[in-house]
Amino acid sequence: MKKYIIVGFLIxxxxxxxxxxxxxxxxxxxxxxxxxxxxxxxxxGLWITWKKKTED
Incomplete structure (x- = not known):
């Protein structure tokens, strides 16, 4: 019986x-x-900012 309790606990x-x-x-x-x-x-956001600065 003790073996089944240990196996159950491990599972x-x-x-x-x-x-x-x-x-x-x-x-x-x-x-x-x-x-x-x-x-x-x-x-x-960085790309949009860079695009706006290069278009000016």
């Missing part, structure tokens, strides 16, 4: 670690996407 621990790994990875992807969007908007 629960494995599922918990897998879940936390997925959640942390998803959070990192979301944060990275937000920073990528901010960078792209800044780059577009």
């Amino acid at each position: 629960v621990a494995l599922l918990l670690v897998a879940y936390l790994t997925f959640v942390i990875a998803a959070i990192k992807i979301v944060v990275g996407s937000i920073f990528l969007i901010i960078f792209a908007l800044a780059l577009i």
